[in-house]
Amino acid sequence: MIEQYPRAEWGTVHTIGGLGQFWLDRHDDFRQMAAMMDQGTNKALEGEMQPMEFAQWFAPRLNSFLGGLNGHHQIEDYQYFPVFAAADDRLKGGFDLLDEDHHLLHDMLERNAAAANDFIQVLQSEGQQDPRKALDIYAQEAKGLLSGLMRHLEDEEDLILPLLMDQGEAKFGGY
Numbered sequence: 001m002i003e004q005y006p007r008a009e010w011g012t013v014h015t016i017g018g019l020g021q022f023w024l025d026r027h028d029d030f031r032q033m034a035a036m037m038d039q040g041t042n043k044a045l046e047g048e049m050q051p052m053e054f055a056q057w058f059a060p061r062l063n064s065f066l067g068g069l070n071g072h073h074q075i076e077d078y079q080y081f082p083v084f085a086a087a088d089d090r091l092k093g094g095f096d097l098l099d100e101d102h103h104l105l106h107d108m109l110e111r112n113a114a115a116a117n118d119f120i121q122v123l124q125s126e127g128q129q130d131p132r133k134a135l136d137i138y139a140q141e142a143k144g145l146l147s148g149l150m151r152h153l154e155d156e157e158d159l160i161l162p163l164l165m166d167q168g169e170a171k172f173g174g175y
């Protein structure tokens, strides 16, 4: 359906409704948070931010990022995807893939949180272990999650926005 409603025509030829805009805005929030987290991680990797300073900076942000993402996926999985998938038979396979993505992302999200905890624990061991190694492992997990997430957000928009444009939003609770 994306062929009929290409991205370049969103908001110009084809109107983006309130529900579609809500999706794009929510996804943009995640993109911004992800970019900010990634910048911080790079600073820590390059030594521009000390490990302890980085830990204090990223811990609350990572918490709200991972929590927000989890909540968003739950709303999609339970509230919207079943209704969207039922609306057009051609989309069933696409929504199944997005659902699989959510499981994969959830695993990455848990590994990310575990790597973050390990890093913080190493810092709390007061010099008994080198925090660089734990930081590298965290950074690797974080970058894996971010790149998977960026792809997912785009794939999801390519499926949902055309559907909303095609069928109108009223039947999905939009306006």
Ligand SMILES: [Fe+2]
Residues within 6 Å of the ligand: 073, 076, 098, 102, 152, 156
């Ligand atoms: Fe999603």
Ligand SMILES: [Fe+2]
Residues within 6 Å of the ligand: 027, 072, 076, 153, 156
């Ligand atoms: Fe989403």
